[in-house]
Amino acid sequence: MKKIWIIIKREYLSRIVKKSFLFTTLLVPLLMGAAMFIMIKVGSTTKDHLKVLVVDESQLFIESIDKMNNGEDLVFKPMIESIPLDSIKKTYESLGYDALLYIPNMDIENPIPLTYYGENQPGLVTKSLIIDELSTTLKIKKLKAKGLDESFAKDIEKDIQLNIETIEGTKKGNTEVAAIFGYISGLLIYVYLLFFGSMVMRGVAEEKTNRIIEVIISSVRPFQLMVGKIVGIGLVGLTQFLLWLVLGIGVNFLIATLFKENLAEMQQMQSGVSQAADPSSRDILLGLFNGFGEVNLFRIITGFIFYFVFGYIFYGAQFAALGSAVTDEGDTQSLSFPVTIPIIVSIFLMASTLAQPNSSLAIWSSMIPFSSPIVMMARIPFGVPIGQQIASMVILVLSSVFMIWLAGRIYRIGILIQGKKISLKEIFKWMFYHV
Amino acid sequence: MELLEIKNIKKVFQKNLALNDVSFSIPKGSIFGLLGPNGAGKTTLIRIITQILGPDSGEIYFNGIPLKQEKINSIGYMPEEKGLYKKMKVGEQLLYLAQLKGMSSKDAKTQIRFWLEKLDIVSWYNKTLDELSKGMHQKVQFISTVISQPKLLILDEPFSGLDPINANLLKQEILELNQKGTTIIFSTHRMGDVDELCDDIALINKGQIILSGTVKDIKNQFKENIFKADFTGVEESEIHKHSHFIRKEDNHFLFKLAEGQSPNELLKGLISNGFEINGFSEVIPTINDIFISQISKNNQI
Structure with missing residues (x-):
């Protein structure tokens, strides 16, 4: 031994x-x-720091644009004046904006792709924020058009959360x-x-x-x-x-x-x-x-x-x-x-x-x-x-x-x-x- | 008194008979030559003595007691294929191998110092094997074998790869250890060394002992009653005419005794022929001669 x-x-x-x-x-x-x-x-710097001008020709999303504002980092501003897209595309930068979000005129039944103009690509977070928020608005509007109550329409948006508890029990x-x-x-x-x-x-x-x-x-x-x-x-x-x-x-x-x-x-x-x-x-x-x-x-x-x-x-x-x-x-x-x-x-x-x-x-x-x-x-x-x-x-x-x-x-x-x-x-x- | 008695050892490797009924004994304090051609079974026998292998049948007695694993610390073994850790320092290596032989760290360190000083290589203590030459490895290997002061030392071709000076140095160390009481088994193909060092030998061929005993007895057994003589002032042709003359070898003239004839009678005959004799001595066979003649005779059987 x-x-x-x-x-x-x-x-x-x-x-x-x-x-x-x-x-x-x-x-x-x-x-x-x-x-x-x-x-x-990298995680903290990829957070976009943007000021976005929103041109909403459809007039469908006016109230959702405010909701997309995320503190001071991400600011979405609807454009009040009616300026043609071609000219605003040339001037939005001089007005102090980093990007331009163009929502074309559309019917809620036939959504048309939006366009994002900017010097750089928006980050993933920004992109999903825009898509999620505007899609939700669109869905609610569709449901309302079918004659459903707005509160019901909002209700339907709530996701299922899955909580898991294992045999070990104490920890989630x-x-x-x-x-x-x-x-x-x-x-x-x-x-x-x-x-x-x-x-x-x-x-x-x-x-x-x-x-x-x-x-x-x-x-x-x-x-x-x-x-x-x-x-x-x-x-x-x-x-x-x-x-x-x-x-x-x-x-x-x-x-x-x-x-x-x-x-x-x-x-x-x-x-x-x-x-x-x-x-x-x-x-x-x-x-x-x-x-x-x-x-x-x-x-x-x-x-x-x-x-x-x-x-x-x-x-x-x-x-x-x-x-x-x-x-x-x-x-x-x-x-x-x-x-x-x-x-x-x-x-x-x-x-x-x-x-x-x-x-x-x-x-x-x-x-x-x-x-x-x-x-x-x-x-x-x-x-x-x-x-x-x-x-x-x-x-x-x-x-x-x-x-x-x-x-x-x-x-x-x-x-x-x-x-x-x-x-x-x-x-x-x-x-x-x-x- | 015998240190090691080997009795009827048999070993078979997958139908290959490596050792067949091998018996001999090694007297305490002797230098014992274990001789035989390549593949004769020497290594197998050594491995059985060092407990690396077990025999199929037969016994080995060490100091009169059956040899067991515990006795392994009393046996030092230097295999033919030398090997040490290449990346380990000489000192650490010696300490490790000594401890594996059951020495305490303190005793081992004292012995390491003693041997490094004795061979004048203290400066190697912190060197790795990689930094040393092959001949130097051999010295370290030798120290690693003797450091635990074994009662029985088994050396398989200890001089191979050594220059004559270092071989001689090692020879002196072996003789000194022997004088202090260490029994040594010496396996080699260098028959000159056997003549020089060994007291006893065993000759092994095809797994069997064909000859064993003291070097003196064996030589006596194989001498052929041949005497050599040197002469002055004699015509060589005269000598050649002598009835007992057999041949000339290295400027000596060889004569063979007739049946029942004593050397004295031969000498008298030569003198009476008028030959002037300068020297007269018996021709003793060398171990080399005996090895060659016995192995070739055995192989013919």
């Missing part, structure tokens, strides 16, 4: 003190912070936010499995092609060396995750305080404008900030650590077994293929899970140990029945233990075979050899 600790210590420390580790560990949260910073800056569910968290956790597990898995494989292959392996296994059992390596590298991954968590929360908090006003404004705009435009980066960003309150963060983080640890053991063991079969550094790529495929397939399963977290495909793939680390992490933010999660966890733990045992049987043979290129069939046979 003492020797395993010595191995774990070396595997861990030799990677932690590397410059590349420090670099990625510090750089990733910084880059994320920088991205957030840019998104907030929000599908978009859950999807964001599911996506990020699933993707992070995917990256971790591939990254640290291949690190295990390279480590094993290095010791073998280096020939130091024979010196080491004349001091410790091959199984001890394999487990020590897997654990040591796994701890590197865990350390990195925890550092990211701490740094990430730190950066998040910093940005939240520094840009308190910008964020509040963005939130206001989001609630003020209906979701006509596509979900923008701003929505995702807001989702992240608000999301901490809306998803069960504790369950996500503990789930993440669990699925990372055991998913990593499950796959790390396979990577170690295949690494032991490497006889030439060039083999690494082709030999790692059979292990990376299920990981990549899991990412596709995750995508379908995010769309339908409770489909039978999602449930099954969150049970099967090959895909459960990624798929279950995508499901957890949506709320998973605790029984299903426990079943999935038990299956994964048992499979990891089995996989370590199986990998040990391959590893002890593989590390001693030098020279010839090894096929998967041979690796399979090694399981049954005795040494």
